Amino acid sequence: MSNKKNSIWSFFASVKLALFVLFFLAIASVIGTVIPQNSPPEAYVQEFGANLARFFQILDIPDMYNSWWFTSLLVMLALNLTICTLERLPNVWRLVVQNNLETDLERLAKMRPSKEILTAISPEEAASRARTSLAENGWKAKEAVRDNDILLFAQKRPWSRLGVYAVHTSILVIFGGAMIGSHFGYKGSVMIPETRSADTIFSFNNEEPIKLGFEVLCKRFTLTHYANGAPKEFRSDLVILENGKEMLAKSIVVNDPLSYKGHTFYQSSYQSYKKFLVSLTDNQSKENELFLVEPGKEIKWPVADVTFGIINRDMTETPYLYKYKIWFKDSSGVAEPFWVTDGDTISVSRGGKDYTFALKEFFATGLQVTKDPGVWYVYIGCTLMLLGLMVAFFLSHQRIWIHIRKKDAGTSLLISGNTNKNRLAFEKNFDAVNRSLEDKIQAAPETA
Amino acid sequence: MTSSQLLGISTLGYLVASALYIATLIFKTKKSGVAASIVTLITFLAQTAGIGLRWYESYAMGMGHAPLSNMYESLVFFSWSIVIFYLLLELKFNNRLIGAFAIPFAFISMAYASFGSGINQEISPLIPALQSNWLIAHVITCFIGYAAFAVACGLGFMYLIKSSAEDKADTGLISTLPELRVIDDIIHKTMIFGFLWLSAGIITGAIWANSAWGTYWSWDPKETWSLITWFIYAATLHARFTRGWQGKRIAWLAIIGFVSVIFTYFGVNFLLSGLHSYGNS
Numbered sequence: 240m241s242n243k244k245n246s247i248w249s250f251f252a253s254v255k256l257a258l259f260v261l262f263f264l265a266i267a268s269v270i271g272t273v274i275p276q277n278s279p280p281e282a283y284v285q286e287f288g289a290n291l292a293r294f295f296q297i298l299d300i301p302d303m304y305n306s307w308w309f310t311s312l313l314v315m316l317a318l319n320l321t322i323c324t325l326e327r328l329p330n331v332w333r334l335v336v337q338n339n340l341e342t343d344l345e346r347l348a349k350m351r352p353s354k355e356i357l358t359a360i361s362p363e364e365a366a367s368r369a370r371t372s373l374a375e376n377g378w379k380a381k382e383a384v385r386d387n388d389i390l391l392f393a394q395k396r397p398w399s400r401l402g403v404y405a406v407h408t409s410i411l412v413i414f415g416g417a418m419i420g421s422h423f424g425y426k427g428s429v430m431i432p433e434t435r436s437a438d439t440i441f442s443f444n445n446e447e448p449i450k451l452g453f454e455v456l457c458k459r460f461t462l463t464h465y466a467n468g469a470p471k472e473f474r475s476d477l478v479i480l481e482n483g484k485e486m487l488a489k490s491i492v493v494n495d496p497l498s499y500k501g502h503t504f505y506q507s508s509y510q511s512y513k514k515f516l517v518s519l520t521d522n523q524s525k526e527n528e529l530f531l532v533e534p535g536k537e538i539k540w541p542v543a544d545v546t547f548g549i550i551n552r553d554m555t556e557t558p559y560l561y562k563y564k565i566w567f568k569d570s571s572g573v574a575e576p577f578w579v580t581d582g583d584t585i586s587v588s589r590g591g592k593d594y595t596f597a598l599k600e601f602f603a604t605g606l607q608v609t610k611d612p613g614v615w616y617v618y619i620g621c622t623l624m625l626l627g628l629m630v631a632f633f634l635s636h637q638r639i640w641i642h643i644r645k646k647d648a649g650t651s652l653l654i655s656g657n658t659n660k661n662r663l664a665f666e667k668n669f670d671a672v673n674r675s676l677e678d679k680i681q682a683a684p685e686t687a
Numbered sequence: 688m689t690s691s692q693l694l695g696i697s698t699l700g701y702l703v704a705s706a707l708y709i710a711t712l713i714f715k716t717k718k719s720g721v722a723a724s725i726v727t728l729i730t731f732l733a734q735t736a737g738i739g740l741r742w743y744e745s746y747a748m749g750m751g752h753a754p755l756s757n758m759y760e761s762l763v764f765f766s767w768s769i770v771i772f773y774l775l776l777e778l779k780f781n782n783r784l785i786g787a788f789a790i791p792f793a794f795i796s797m798a799y800a801s802f803g804s805g806i807n808q809e810i811s812p813l814i815p816a817l818q819s820n821w822l823i824a825h826v827i828t829c830f831i832g833y834a835a836f837a838v839a840c841g842l843g844f845m846y847l848i849k850s851s852a853e854d855k856a857d858t859g860l861i862s863t864l865p866e867l868r869v870i871d872d873i874i875h876k877t878m879i880f881g882f883l884w885l886s887a888g889i890i891t892g893a894i895w896a897n898s899a900w901g902t903y904w905s906w907d908p909k910e911t912w913s914l915i916t917w918f919i920y921a922a923t924l925h926a927r928f929t930r931g932w933q934g935k936r937i938a939w940l941a942i943i944g945f946v947s948v949i950f951t952y953f954g955v956n957f958l959l960s961g962l963h964s965y966g967n968s
C-alpha cells in the first residue's frame with residue numbers, strides 16, 4: 240500500500256479534486272449551452288468574427304462535448320472516483336464485516352449515547368432478559384464472554400455503509416455504458432416508402448450506408464390529426480424480413496420503437512408524395528393489383544379490363560381526413576363515380592361483377608435507426624445510482640452493545656450505541672430500547 | 688366551476704397566505720400563523736381540485752393527457768409541489784416561520800403562470816413526442832426536486848438574515864426564527880431530498896429521450912443545464928460531508944443552486960434553443 244501512496248495517487252484520491260472537477264465540468268457545460276454546437280464553420284465566423292471563430296476551432300468548442308479537453312475532464316472524474324473508492328473502500332468494508340464482539344470495552348464506556356442500568360438479578364439472567372428485550376424491539380443480539388463479563392451486540396444495516404460506493408460505482412458504470420455505445424454502436428436513418436423494404440441505412444456521422452443484415456418492410460404509414468390540425472399520431476406498420484421470411488411485425492409510434500437484433504427503429508419523420516396507393520381486387524377471379532396513382536391521371540388494368548382515376552377531393556366529418564372521388568369503368572360500360580375515404584376499403588359492383596377497392600395516401604416513413612449495445616449498462620447504472628442514493632441518504636448503520644458485569648452485590652448493564660448518521664432518529668430508537676430493557680430487567684423474577 | 692377559475696382562486700389564496708406568513712414573521716402573532724396555515728391548506732385543496740379538473744377537461748375535449756404538458760401547467764405543478772413540500776415540512780418541524788420563505792415562491796409561480804407574457808393557458812393537444820408515461824414521470828420527479836430546492840433557497844435566505852442579525856446583536860423579530868443550527872440542518876435535509884429527485888428526474892428524462900429518439904443524452908441545452916444544476920448540488924453535498932462546510936457557505940450554495948434551477952427551467956427556454964421547446968407554447 241505505502242509505495243502506492245505517492246503524490247499522484249493522493250492527488251487523485253482527494254475530494255478537493257472532485258470539487259474542482261465538478262466545478263469545471265459545470266463551467267464548461269455552460270459554455271457549450273451558450274455557444275451553439277455543431278453549426279457549420281461559417282456560422283461561427285459570422286456570429287463571433289474570424290479571430291474568435293478560429294480560437295473556437297482550436298479549442299474544439301463547436302463540438303465541445305466531444306473535445307479532447309472535455310473528455311479529459313470526464314476521465315479525471317472517473318479516475319478520481321475510482322482511486323478515491325480504492326482508497327476508502329477497504330476501511331469501510333472492514334467496518335461492515337468486523338466482529339463487534341471484539342470491540343474494546345473501554346471505548347464502550349465513552350460512547351454516546353450510553354446508559355447504565357443496575358439490577359439485583361444475576362448477569363446470566365440479565366443477559367437473557369436483555370436479549371429477549373432487544374429481540375422484541377427488532378434487534379438480533381449476539382453474545383460473547385469477555386474477561387468474565389458478558390457482552391451483547393446487535394446491529395442494523397451494516398451494509399448501508401456501502402451505499403455511497405454504489406453511487407460512485409454507478410457513475411463509472413454509466414460512463415462504461417456510454418463508451419460501449421459510442422464505440423460499438425451507431426445511429427442512422429432510412430426513408431422507406433409504403434409497401435417497400437430496406438436492408439441498408441445511412442449513418443448520421445458520415446452518410447455511409449450500413450447493411451442491416453435483414454430487411455425492414457413498411458406495410459403502412461398513417462398520420463392522424465387533432466381537430467386543430469396538430470399531428471396526433473405517426474404510425475408505421477413494420478415487418479422484419481429475413482430471407483423473405485417474416486420474423487417480427489410491429490406497429491410503431493413515436494415513443495414506442497421496434498427492436499430487433501440489437502437495432503432499434505424509431506418513428507422520426509415522414510414524406511408525402513401527393514400520390515395514392517390503390518389496391519384493386521376482382522372478387523370473381525381473385526386477381527389483385529397495387530397501383531400508385533397520381534390524381535387526375537387515368538390508370539388501366541387490362542387483366543380485369545378496368546380503367547379508373549382520382550378526379551376530386553373533399554373534406555369528411557373528421558377534420559383533416561379527406562375523401563376522394565373515383566371515376567371507374569369496366570367492361571359493363573357503367574362509368575358512375577363514387578367516393579372513398581382515405582384509408583378505407585369499399586366494394587364496388589358493376590354489371591354483375593364485384594371489386595374491392597382500397598385507397599390511401601402514399602407516404603414514406605422516416606425511421607431513425609440506433610444500435611447501442613451500451614444502453615443497458617447505462618440503465619443498470621442509473622438504477623444503481625438511485626438505489627445507492629436512497630441507501631446513502633436514508634439508511635444508517637446502527638449498533639448497540641450491552642456490557643453486563645457484576646457490580647457490588649448486583650449486576651450492571653452498560654448500554655452503548657453508535658450510528659454513522661442521522662443521530663436524532665437513532666437516539667429515539669435507543670431510548671425506546673432502553674425503556675423496554677429497563678422494564679424487563681426490573682420486572683419481578685419469572686416464577687420457576 | 689372550471690379549472691381556470693379554481694387555479695385563479697389559488698393564485699389569490701397563495702397571495703393571502705404569503706402575506707399572512709410574512710405578517711406572522713414580523714408581528715409574531717400566533718393567530719396570523721394559524722390563519723396562514725389554514726389559508727394555505729384550503730388553497731392547496733382548491734389547486735389540487737383545479738389540476739384534477741383540468742385533467743378531466745382535457746379528456747372531455749378529446750385529447751386527454753395529464754396536465755403537465757406546457758409551461759403553464761408545469762408552473763402550476765411547480766407551485767403545487769412547493770406547497771405540499773412546505774406543508775410536510777411545517778408538520779415535521781412544527782415551525783410556521785419557514786412559510787414566509789416558501790409560500791411566496793408558490794405564489795410567484797402561480798402569478799407568473801397566470802399573468803406572464805407569452806404563457807398560453809389553453810389546454811392544447813399533445814404532439815406525438817410528448818405522448819409518453821416516461822415524460823409524466825420525468826416532469827413529476829423534476830418538479831418535486833425543484834420544489835425542494837426552492838424551499839432550500841428560502842431557508843438559505845432565512846439563515847443569512849438570521850446570522851447577519853446575530854452578528855449585529857440585533858434581536859427582535861429575528862429571534863423568533865429557529866436556531867441557526869436547526870435551519871442549517873433543514874437546509875441540508877431538503878437539499879438531499881431535492882438531489883435524489885433531481886437525479887431521478889434526469890434519469891427518467893434520459894429514458895424518455897431514448898424511447899422517443901434513440902438517444903438518452905444529446906447535450907441539448909436543457910439537459911446540460913439540468914446536469915450543471917446536478918453538479919452544483921453534488922459539489923455542495925460533498926463540500927459538506929467531506930470538508931465540513933456548514934452555515935453561511937451552504938446557505939449561499941442553496942441560493943446559487945436554485946438560481947441554476949431557475950435558469951434550467953426558464954432561462955434555457957427563453958435565452959437558448961433546444962429540444963425542450965415548450966417554453967414557447
Ligand code: HEM
Binds near residue numbers: 319406925928
Ligand atoms: C457527480 C458525481 C458524484 C456523486 C453524484 C456523488 C455522490 C455522493 C453521495 C450521495 C455521497 C454520500 C453522502 C452521504 O453520506 O450522505 C457521497 C460521498 C462521498 N463522495 Fe461522492 N459523488 C460524486 C463524485 C465523487 C468524486 C469524484 C469523489 C472523489 C474523491 C467523491 C468522493 C466522495 C467521498 C469521499 C464521500 C464520503 C464517503 C464517506 O462518507 O465515507 N465523490 N458522494
